[in-house]
Amino acid sequence: MNLTHTVKAHILDELRNGNTEVLKGLPPVLAMSYGIALQNECGSVKDPSPIDEKAVNEAVLNRIKDTGIKEQIIKQMKDKEVTGE
Structure with missing residues (x-):
């Protein structure tokens, strides 16, 4: 497991716990990708993201x-x- 994967997993864990502070200072595209990852993980999105x-x-x-x-x-x-x- 590399550092990038570890950091991504940590950020996703924090977001699952409701801590949106971890997104502050990130480029908008990266913050959006975390949101999409969470939506796809939860299965709450009926149509997969077009992104x-x-x-x-x-x-x-x-x-x-x-x-x-x-x-x-x-x-x-x-x-x-x-x-x-």
Whole structure:
């Protein structure tokens, strides 16, 4: 079990207990995905959500690529390696 899975499970547990504070500060798309996961888990949704989580994840990753953030992070990591920080 990886850290991402553990964090997701913890957030879902907190939401099941009614603690919506765990959603504060999360990007809206991520908060929405937790809501959809809970709805699907409860079976209270008669029609599955039309939102495809894989498509949303892909769109977010493509958006990150478009902004150049990945390149900035790689450059910062290389700079730290060179300076020895």
